[in-house]
Amino acid sequence: MSQLQSLEAIEKRLWSAADLLRANSGLASNEYFMPVMGLIFLRHAYSRYLAVRPQIEATLPKRGGKVRALTREDFGQQGAIYLRPEAQFDHLVSLPDSADRAAAIIAAMEGIEEDYESLRGVLPKTEYHKIGNDDLGELLRKLNPEELKTANGDIFGRIYEYFLTQFADQGAHDGGEFFTPISLVQMIANVIEPARGTVLDPACGSGGMFVQSANLVERNYGDPTKALTFYGMEKNATTIKLAQMNLAVHGLQGNIAEAISYYADPHELLGKADYVMANPPFNVDEVDAEKVRKDPRLPFGLPGVNKAGKVSNGNYLWISYFHSYLSKRGRAGFVMSSQASSAGRDEAAVRRKLVETGDVDVMVAIRGNFFYTRTVPCELWFFDKGKPKARRDHVLMLDARNVYRKVTRKIHDFSPEQLANLTSIVWLYRGQADRFLALVRRHLLDGLAAAQDSVASLQEYLVQAKARAASLAGLSREGGDATILAAWQALDDALSTFAADVAAYAMAVEKRAAKAIADNAGNAALRKATERLAPLADTSRDLIKSADHLYKLAGHVLDALDGEGNTRDLNRQRKTTDEARKAAVEALKPVRYFHRQALWLQERFPDAELRDVPGLVKLVSRAEIEKSDWSLTPGRYVGVAPEEVDEDFDFEAALRDIHVELKGLNEEAVELAAKIVRNFEELGA
Known part of the structure; x- marks a missing residue:
């Protein structure tokens, strides 16, 4: 979950x-x-x-x-x-x-x-x-x-956002400020890879960026408290307290200043930050142009001023600030409104200057419904002032709008594997094929480990199914009715087939497990390993269907008995068998899931090298960007993926999405009905 x-x-x-x-x-x-x-x-x-x-x-x-x-x-x-x-x-x-x-x-x-x-x-x-x-x-x-x-994870940010949303005082995010989804924070951390130095978030909210960057350092390098120094700015005093609490509960410390980042630079980090991570408020139009006109953090100039003397849209103020804070080899990753990457007029002029620095590194498009309180799509921008010369005239355009997991009716996110797969594309862009191959290997090993673990659950279900079938056998013979006997025979035949399939699966798992995937396996060896494990993945899917079918057939026998089998012992046995079935099904699902993750990478990057993939990724030159009015919108370059006939359509996933949608609608209906009742009561009706 x-x-x-x-x-x-x-x-x-x-x-x-x-x-x-x-x-x-x-x-x-x-x-x-x-x-x-x-x-x-x-x-x-x-x-x-x-x-x-x-x-x-x-x-x-x-x-x-x-x-x-x-x-x-x-x-x-x-x-x-x-x-x-x-x-x-x-x-x-x-x-x-x-x-x-x-x-x-x-x-x-x-x-x-x-x-x-x-x-x-x-x-x-x-x-x-x-x-x-x-x-x-x-x-x-x-x-x-x-x-x-x-x-x-950063439950403080989520709970903080929950309270801001539910309580009457919602002013804290009316200007576009809202909790950054964990998936997006992790994606930012994965791409800029904070390792050692100063991390700045000029719109730090509850401190989620700091927590995730520390988590990444802890996984890869060791103690983050010794490697990273955190600086933040936040205009709301209550939010600062929440951020300090969030840092403390994770064993971290940070210097968070109360300031309006448009007008102040309390930490004096211009040109000194090793990493900048942020999710600033989008599309703010109340910034006083005169107060920021000579700000040294705006080397590309103002992005336009309206008749009221306000900056027309604050998005490019933030973008300029983030770039200016970076040290000579610094990296930045931040969330931005999807409108900004193709905005025209004065904003386009600022964007052109940014592209001409060669520091724009990666652009990632994210579909709507990732945010907890808003349905808006967004984009992740990445700067790298230390880009090697060979890449300075190019930007990696990654359209991740078709990569997501549906969590609830209103919320999407990335699964850990989807997040890793997207990150691995950036690795290929940076010439780190070894990391890409290591991820493919990990997916395959995880699938194989899941297969080994699933055998015991399958065998336990088989034991329970046989016990239940034996109990039903006597009742069926006593009934003697042709319908009852036919239902029993179907169950008995399916049970024999299932037992044989489980035994064959267990042998196949043992055989595949005996052939190890080397730590340094190259692309060719991994492709062969994927092919070798494909039958196992397909069998796991078939066994799920067989397990469900077997349980239904036992139910058909009970239905044919017309209530004669509804004894306390049989009902208890039915529950035990169903629990064993669910455990077996859940154990089998990861086998195919992890195999498909490896296959997803290998089908798109068969040579373990970056290439253009329609609808997903394209490495774009500065000349191409210039021809497209200096747009940095990924979808403008990657095109649309060709329509494919999916011969292996995942009905289970589709049904799960439908269930999630229905559950959400039902919950909303209950909440709406309760609200209507309260309103009538308050009116004295």
Whole structure:
């Protein structure tokens, strides 16, 4: 399950908690926002604390038979914060009704601030005295669901956006500012690959860019706290506190200044930032032109001024700022309105100057519905001032609008494999074929590992199916009806076939697993490995259909028995068999999925070299860009993919999308009906 899906349950609990405070306390929505966020901070910090504590304790030194006590430094090295016993969420949840919960929460916050200087004055405290003791108890329980205990990633940004959207005070993103989807932040981090140096986000929001860049460094290089220095700017004081909390809960620190980035450069990083990452507000038209006209961060000039003396559109102010902040070898990646890449007049003049620097590196088009609160499409821009000479006259145009995973009716994202595949195209562009081939190999190995894991689940389902068939056999013979016997015979035949297919599949898996894919396998060897694993992938798909069919046939026998089989034991057995079927199906799905990911790459880049792929990618020269009015819109260059007859149409995925759509519509209908009822009640009807 993706992060977005797992957080939907959390959001509903949060809104329930918010409704509790709205109804039972004297707090307005903008007053109880921070108390709730403070508790979310404690809950998330506790989850990370519990996740890393066992591995820390396993390595603690002993002296005189006693294990050294845990310290802040232990947790900082693991991307978490140390929590005193009184600040641990389970302690707060377990407080009796006689306890002063507000005082306990405040003490927890003060203890954390005492241990972490970067959080002093940041965490909410006094607000808790305004909430009743019973309400605080209920609030603590509502904010302690199982889903939140296992959630990961930048949940602060998501929950922050949730509150901004649901509460009456939504001014924080009316100008286009909204939470950056995790997929897009990860894509930006993957392309600019922050490794060591200064990371700047001039519109940092809740700090998600910092968290994802730190995650990438941790995966590839080690401790991000030693490798990266974070600087941010944000105009909203409350949002700054959220960003500082978000950084702290991940064991990070950053210098975040309260400033309006259009008019101020508080960190004085002009020409000094190694990396710039941002999702600025789109299409702002209220920037005072006179205040920014001589700004040294605008070497390409203003992008147009209207009659009111305002910059017509602030998009190119941001774009110019990001470019100017970069050091001589710096890289930038940022989200931008899709309107900007082909905007005309003065904006086109700025864009031309940018292209002529040779620093525009990659452009990525993203379809709509990636943002949590908006349906707008967007584009990711990438600058690289350290581009080698051979690439300075070219821009990689990548149209990713047809690459997505449908999470809910309104939300799309990239699966981890889709994200990796898109990133690998950039690797080919940079001449890093070895990384591309390593990814293909990883997909194949993941598929093979899934196949090995699926055998046990299949065999367990076979055991349950045989047991159920044996139970139905006696009832069928007792019934003696031709319809019943025919249904039983169909089940028995299918069971024999399925058992043979499972045995053959297990042998095929063992045979394929015996032939290892070398660590340094070249393109030809990997292509052969893909061909070799194709029958396994196809068989896994067929076994899913067979497993489902077998379960349905058993149901047909019960239907033919006309209720005679509806005993308690048989119903229990039916449930057990169905659970085993679902487990087998879920175990089989990744086998074909990972194979298809490898095939997706190999079909488009058969020689493990970058090439133009209609509808997906094209390496465009500066001359081509000039002929197209200096447009940087990927779709203008990559064209449209030729229509293909899909002989292997994924009906399961299509049905899943339909189910997601229907579920979303049903939920909206329920919410709308409840809203109508409330409106009538308020009218006294």
